[in-house]
Amino acid sequence: MPLLRFDLIEGRTSSELKTLLDAAHRAVLAAFAVPERDRYQIVTEHRPSRMIVEDTGLGIARSDKVVVLEVISRKRKKKQKEAFYRLLCEELEKSCGIAPSDVMVTFVENNDEDWSFGHGKAQFLTGEL
Structure with a gap:
């Protein structure tokens, strides 16, 4: 946890996707000091005509390498989120050649009772996590 949902324009190879997901991890x-195996990532690829990512009037140029990332997580501190935004852009630029202008992130926060990792239990509530 957190759960990362990536929306991308189709066309990356399996190797490129692995590099992107590893960089995000x-x-x-x-940023969040989670355990190494706390990794939940889902990629959805779209035809170019199915993904419009503009800039809210900020003058941010986008390319076909654009990454829209939804982070579903327990509440995180403001400083952790800011560190994540920065580190994510650094990792994606260094490892994948994705410009920081092509990275858009949104957080969706929830609570401990909103997570079940399997076996019909809420592991944050049972004390297993």
Whole structure:
């Protein structure tokens, strides 16, 4: 936890996707100090005509490498989120050649009772996590 949902324009190879997901996971580990195997990532690819990512009037140029990331998580501190935004852009640029202008992130926060990792239990509530 957190759960990362990536929306991408189709066309990346399996190797490129693995590199992208690994880079994002490094940012999660550094920003949120979660365990190494706390990794939940889902990729959805779209035809170019099915994904419009503009800039809210900020003058941010986008390319076909755009990454829209939804982070579903327990509440995180403002400083952790800011560190994640920065680290994610650094990792994606260094590892994948994705410009920071092509990275859009949104957080959806929830609570401990909103998570079940399997076996019909809420592990945050049972004390297993």
